[in-house]
Amino acid sequence: MSSSDIKSLRMFTALSSVWGIVYGLIGPFYAVYVSNITGGMDKLGFAFSIMIFVQAATSFVVGHYSDRLGRKPFLFLTAYADAAILLLYTVVVQTYQVYILQAFLGVTNAMSMTIRESLMGDLTRRERRGSAVGRLNAIVSLFAAAGLALGGYLAKLYGLKSIFYLGAAVITLSTVLLFFIHEPGNGTQKN
Numbered sequence: 001m002s003s004s005d006i007k008s009l010r011m012f013t014a015l016s017s018v019w020g021i022v023y024g025l026i027g028p029f030y031a032v033y034v035s036n037i038t039g040g041m042d043k044l045g046f047a048f049s050i051m052i053f054v055q056a057a058t059s060f061v062v063g064h065y066s067d068r069l070g071r072k073p074f075l076f077l078t079a080y081a082d083a084a085i086l087l088l089y090t091v092v093v094q095t096y097q098v099y100i101l102q103a104f105l106g107v108t109n110a111m112s113m114t115i116r117e118s119l120m121g122d123l124t125r126r127e128r129r130g131s132a133v134g135r136l137n138a139i140v141s142l143f144a145a146a147g148l149a150l151g152g153y154l155a156k157l158y159g160l161k162s163i164f165y166l167g168a169a170v171i172t173l174s175t176v177l178l179f180f181i182h183e184p185g186n187g188t189q190k191n
Contacts, residue, residue, distance in 0.1 A: 001125055008182045009123045013136055015075075015177040016116065020140040022167040024147025025154070026086070033160050038095045047095075047102045054106025055113075062114045071119045072183050078111040079175045083168040090161045122184045 001009070035044045066074050085104055092098055117133075124132040154163050 001123070001128070004182045005123045005184070007180070009120075009132065011177055011180045012119060012123065013139055015174055015181070016136060016140045017143040018170065018174040018177070019079075019112075020144040021147035021150070022170050024144035025151040025163050026167050027144075027148055027151065029151055029155050029160055029163055030089075033089065033164075034098055037092060037098050043095055043098075047098050050099055051102040051106040051109065054103045055110045058107050058110040059114050062111050063118065066115055066118055070183055071115045071122065072178055072181065074111045074115045075119075075178055076175055078108050078115070079171050079178075081108045082112075083172045086164045086168040086171070090164050119181075119183070 031044065034047060035041065038044050038047060062074060081104065085101055085108065088101055092101060120133050120136065121129065151163050154166065
């Protein structure tokens, strides 16, 4: 790996860790919040199935276009769309609105998951890829765990909506880190 790839990998790990904190922060409280809006576990289950269905339906398209357009535009789009979705969750009051937001969340999940894996492949050599992905997952998981612990306190002190506002702000501000990630040229692959 070149020094540029190593720096980009470290910056991507930092960015993923920040996003891990936010998603940990919101995680279980998001399910409670959505359940309160929809009015029941059956509707909550359906809302989550919408998200997963849309995620599955859009992953291929995201991967295809990221090969052509690069990974970073999709990371920017994911961050800003996720921030907007988090803010919109604070104003929805009807079950159908939750379903619509869940569909959009399915698209952003498809983008973040597909791009994360693709960018890791772009930045690492084949013989070190597994350990690099494992290291990234371990680090991000630790930050997500910290976010889970912090989320409970913040929700208790400031209410459930506060964690959505904070999450949206942090995700938006974290896109600054994307400017420090060097993306290898499209069509190149590390072997």
